[in-house]
Amino acid sequence: MRPFILTGYIKKALTCAEYDKLEDGTFAGRIPPCPGVIAFSRTLRGCEKELRSTLEDWVLLGLKLGHPLPIIGEYDLNKKVAHEPMAAM
Structure with a gap:
């Protein structure tokens, strides 16, 4: 069974995370495919x-803002979902 798409996207993106130990002993992390995520x-x-x-x-x-998000693995959050009218159900 395929996991929920948002959960899968988050998990897959986190596998791309890179961490650095800084000179002061603290840590910095980033996800290169996701600009600004640090x-x-x-x-x-x-x-x-x-x-x-x-x-x-x-x-x-x-x-929410309709920005294009990077495709990570098999997860593409940019696909538009087609909704059917409630009467059709």
């Missing part, structure tokens, strides 16, 4: 959580 934290675990939250907000805002 997070910082004192710990790697905290950075992972912040990056996930930032990605989720970035995706939802992009969808």
